[in-house]
Amino acid sequence: MKIENDMHLSNLPDSVTDIFAPGFEALPFAALFYIPDDKLTLLWRNQAHAVMSGSEGRDVTGMGMFEAFPPSGDAEGSDAIAFIRKATDEIVKNGQPQEVGPSRFDLLDESGAYVEHHWQMHFAPVRKNGEIVAILQTARDVTEATLTARLAQSHRRAATSTASVAYFSYDPKTDLFLRHDAIDAMFGFEREAAGPYAAPFFERIHKDDIGAVHTEVERVLAAPHGEIASFDYRIPLPNGVERFVRVRGEIATDPIDRRPKLVGTFVDLTDIETARQELQRAVNIRESLVVEANHRIKNSLQIALSLLRLQASKQLAAGGPEAEKARAALLAVESRVRAVADVHAAIQIDDDVAQIDLTVLFNRLVQSTRKSAELPENAMLFNHPQKQIRMKSDTAIALGLMLNELLTNAIKYGAPTVEAPVALDLEICDCSQLSVTVSNADLTSSETTLAFESSGTGERLLQQFADQIGASVLRDKKDGQIVARILMALDQEHRDSAVVA
Missing domain, CATH: 3.30.450.20 (PAS domain)
Structure with missing residues (x-):
């Protein structure tokens, strides 16, 4: 008034x-x-x-x-x-x-x-x-109001000088583009050389990005006030340098001419994007090196397996009780080396972490164990979820080696056939516990113990691996079957890594 x-x-x-x-x-x-x-x-x-x-x-x-x-x-x-x-x-x-x-x-x-x-x-x-x-x-x-406006200007100046942030106002109907001088510099223009309109700036946006920019402008113009417009695009400069820019804004009514304007900020992300690309290249190189290392380790283990098989054949040819014991020992070592080789073949690099899909790993172990024992295909069965169960490699390796010992024992004590197969079941119970169960026919005498025996190398390895990952191994005789089960509680760290994809 x-x-x-x-x-x-x-x-x-x-x-x-x-x-x-x-x-x-x-x-x-x-x-x-x-x-x-x-x-x-x-x-x-x-x-x-x-x-x-x-x-x-x-x-x-x-x-x-x-x-x-x-x-x-x-x-x-x-x-x-x-x-x-x-x-x-x-x-x-x-x-x-x-x-x-x-x-x-x-x-x-x-x-x-x-x-x-x-x-x-x-x-x-x-x-x-x-x-x-x-x-x-x-x-x-x-x-x-005066102090608030002054504070806002201080924030703008501070943001502009410290974070490559620049403010703008754009009239989509007239193409009038009011902006901070830093925006001209982002696009490679000398001060005031580009003129008052946005057209020269649109012309410098990467040809693969410009369509999305126009679509976003049209979207936010049609949306209710308060809708945020979001642009990320590249600017190929005449000198060959490519800049990366992020724009955030919204439609607001200009208090002077009462026209709707797109107002917001430009942020120069070139330094951040360049650092990200360099980091990604370093990660890719590292991943390639890990893959190559695993491939070479697997090949080296395959050579070791061949030498063990050759030595076992020589021991068998020599004959006699001692030769048979030596051959059995060599075959046991071969089984463990083969399990390690299968683990390295299953390692993948995902999100900067070496991970293993347990389904893939266990299937490899089943296939190689069945082939080594010359069993028919249906004499060893693997039941598992249809989805992937991915886990960090250190935990997966321990589980794989534990499974190898259980499968070896199942063949040794169960004499699997198509009619009486070895069954392997993998599941996650209530998203909090991993269960690995191996069951086979019980051909042992009633006096045979199922507890860990200190004299058995395989049993000691099984217990050591269980202690390493916080798992337990349970054994039981039931309905003519020997059932061995690995149970491992999934704490927060395991839940983060044991992702059902």
Whole structure:
């Protein structure tokens, strides 16, 4: 609400309050009347002015303006005096109302210290018989809005200087593109060389990215206000350098021309993207080296297996009880080496972590064990979930070697056939426990123990691996079957790695 710019009074009563009070006392904004003399003598002010200026209960009538409200003694105080006197002089000289602000005029608090204040002021002449006899000053405290805007500008400057962030406003209908100078630099333009429109900038966006940019602009224009527009694209510069830019913005109404504009920020991600690409290349090289190492290890183990088989054949040819024991020992070693080879063949690199799909690994072990023991295909069965069960390699390796021992024992004590096969079951129970079960026909005598025997190398290995990964091994005889089960609780670390894909 604004007061009339020019007040004509045919008569000015002796008591100024008698005429001013009824009209201005109830107004919600500060109103003050003063004489345009050297002191700027105060005639009257309403209660809103007393509240806003923090001077309730004080009678300032007849006092000079700067006596009643003394400005600070610093530069801001001098500026405050200057802009009020200048507005007063302009009214006396030209007779025209004046609008001033936001301008700073600090006020004293209760402790006598000056507190920063900013005001939007309107000055209008009050006439009697054509002569200016007083000036009406209305004021609105805009301190919060002024300081908020200043803080936002500080944030923008800080962001621009420290994080390669630059602000923009874009009018999709006129193509007018108001932006920070840093945006021109991102696109390889000299300052002001690109002109006021966005077309030259669109022309420099990578040809594979420009379609998505236009689609996103159209989408956010059709969306409700508050919808965030998101662009990530490349800028091939004329000098051969490729920059990476991220843009975030939303549609807002321009307070000046009331047109919808896309406003937001540009962020130069070139340094980050370059570092990411270099890191990705290093990861790819590392993954290739790991794959190559596993391949070479697997081949070396295959050579070792061939030598073990050759030695076992020689021992068999030699004949005799000792030769048979040596051959059995060599075959046991061969089984374990083969299991290690199968593990290395199953290792994959995924998300910077060496992982193994247990289904693939166990299937390899079943196939190689069956082939080594010359069993029919249906004499050893593998039941497992249809989905992958991926686990970190160190845990998977231990499980694979444990399974190898159990399968070897199943062949040794169960004499598997198609009619009485060895069964391997792999499952995750309630997403919290891994279960690996090997069952085979019970051909042992009733006196045969199922407990770990300290004299057995395989049993000791089985227990060591179980302790390593926090697993337990349970054995039982039931319904003519020997059942061996590996149970491993999946703690948080295992749950993160034992991902059912």
